[in-house]
Amino acid sequence: MRGLDIAEVARQSGVAASALRFYERKGLIASIGRRGLKRLFEPAVLERLALITLGQAAGFSLDEMALMFAGRDGRPDIDRRRLTEKADALDDTIRRLTAMRDGLRHAARCPAPSHWECPTFRRYLNAAAAGAFTRGAPLSTTPAAVSNLQRSQTAPQAAPAVAARSGASSTNRR
Secondary structure, three states, X not given: OOOEEHHHHHHHHOOOHHHHHHHHHOOOOOOOEEEOOEEEEOOOHHHHHHHHHXXXXXXXXXXXXXXXXXXXXXXXXXXXXXXXXXXXXXXXXXXXXXXXXXXXXXXHHOOOOOHHHOHHHHHHXXXXXXXXXXXXXXXXXXXXXXXXXXXXXXXXXXXXXHHHHOOOOOOOOO
């Protein structure tokens, strides 16, 4: 029987043999038989594994990938609407990560004696307290949006919202 054994598929694809067995149990790939104790796969499995790797890198879950592979002829049925949704989600992630990177760079070179005295750091702190850095935060609370709204402020902000959420108040602190 012609085919690639599991060790060869693992070597060529860079996917661990244990992951290949897991993918087979999930229905993402299928072996075509055995050579001794080793599973055999069609050479086309390498392309399918590349698509799984690409899908995972784009944020698709294995369950979402399995649905794509449930096509009638065995070929993936990739829903363009889902691709657009993932691309939009990646755009949101990029915006949040870019804002976080910019904040870190500012904090690293900020001339203020303390980060607590830096208006930009305070804006980032307040944005974080408002949930701006969590996945799925509305665009109106992204760090860039918060920064744009507060850009005109030059004095440090009042105590961060984090203290208010934790139950501490300025009257309890000495």
